[in-house]
Amino acid sequence: MKPRLQLTVIGGFLGAGKTTLVNRWLREAEGQRIAVLVNDFGALNIDAALIAGASGDTIALTNGCVCCQIGDDLSRALIQVLESGTRFDAVVIEASGVSDPWRIAQLGMAAPELALEGVIVLVDAAAAMAQARDPLLADTLERQLKAADMVVINKVDSVTPDELARVREWVSSVASRTPQYETSQSRLPRVLREGLSLSEAREERDARGCTQPGCGHDDHSHHEAHDHGELFDTWSCRPGRVFDPNALRAWLRDTPPGLLRLKGVLRTGEAAWSEIQFAGRHGALRKADAPVDGAAVVAIGLRGCLPVAALEAAFAASA
Template identity: 90%
Template sequence: MKPRLPLTVIGGFLGAGKTTLVNRWLREAEGQRIAVLVNDFGALNIDAALIAGARGDTIALTNGCVCCQIGDDLSRALIEVLESGTRFDAVVIEASGVSDPWRIAQLGMAAPELALEGVIVLVDAAAATAQARDPLLADTLERQLKAADLVVINKVDSVTEDELARVREWVTSVAGRTPQYETSQSSLPRVLREGLSLPATRTSGGCADASCLDENHADHDHAAHDHGELFDTWSCRPAQIFDADALRAWLRDTPPGLLRLKGVLRTGEAGWSEIQFAGRHGTLRKADAPSDGAAVVAIGLRGRLPVAALEAAFAAGSN
């Protein structure tokens, strides 16, 4: 079974920092080939040193990434990327400042080659409360927040603590339990941008009845040294066979504090399933048997990862 390309949608209102985040992603690709679909090349201001060449609606970058202009047809732009013959590691779509990122995510999910990694929505801390009071903007802003798997409150260095508290309160009132991350200049750790393939930071716990993933599996290049103080991870190799319906029910009501979860589990005598969770959305899909057995990895902000709930879900007795 051919693995699907991770798809990430970046949303947020005009000026929230989406383009800055895309530029960071491209500069920090570090060997990954990323296809970025944007509404307007002119707004990106890609570093000149990164540009290898441009042709039509595509800019080729020296690191193997490409930027493609969406134009009026996102579906066509996606098809062109997927049929380009280039092996990509991920697809990132920057939504326009007034669009609904969830509708874009749904369109991308219609392609069988893609798997939704998550929807990241940026909020301008300096402008959010005033924008939220504007009756012409409120509906757009709320739709964007309700689509988010992760809300990034950006530009926190430009507001007072009281102003930031009001932004947090507004985001929570709209987005509920959706995880929030606060930063400036769209600085977002790779473990939150790209999800989980392997543990990226210090492990805070592990399965009681299964061997934990050993330290050599940690993807240290993904922020283990820079962001270990921000995140906790939990990982294990559960030996039991899981009930698929029970897993889906767990994904619909995940414990607070969980940012991301990914794994491959036995779900039948001869069946394997890939489990993923990002912010608000969880999926369980049929998967090929992994060469190194079952594994689950989870991440949360430091001190908030629900280790006991993870232990109960994935380290309980066999079904």
């Protein structure tokens, strides 16, 4: 069964930091071939040392990634990427500052070659409250937040603790069940940008050992993979039983608070396997080939907030 390309949509109002995040993604690809679709090349300001060549609406980068200008038709740009003949690992779409990122995600989901990894919406901590009070902007901002699988409150270094608390409260009032992550300069750990690798997450947990409780947010000093233990708790198991697909779908509709991402391959019948994925607010269960290493589930949450007991009850407990 051919794996589908992971699609991520980056949304947020003008000035929230979307372009900075895209640039980070491209610079830190680390062997991944990423196709990025943007509205405007000019706003990206890609490092000249990264550019291998440009042709029409496409910029090829030295690390194997490409950046494509959407123009007037996102569908056409997406088709060009899928039919380019290049094997990409992921597709990232930067939504315009006033667009509804969920509509873009739905368009991408219509392509059978793609699987939605999630919608990331950035919020400018310094401007959010003034924008939220503007009757001409409020509806757009709320629609963006409601589309998010993860809300990244950006530029937290430019506000006071009281101002940041008001932004958190506003975001929670609009999208109460959506995970929030706080940072500056659009720093977002790779594991939150690109989802979970079953093997990498297990290795990271085993190398780190058990972590102790203590919720916190980004302190701007731990962003590389080997430092994720400072920010996140990771849990994994190898279930030996057969799962009921309907029960798994019901669990995905009502996941426990504190879970950011989950990925796994589980036995769902005598000779049937399914891939389970959850990111932010959305989960999916799809047919899968039998894994070489057997069943496995990994999950991640902010340190001290991961619902370990609920995960063990759902996946590690005996039938």
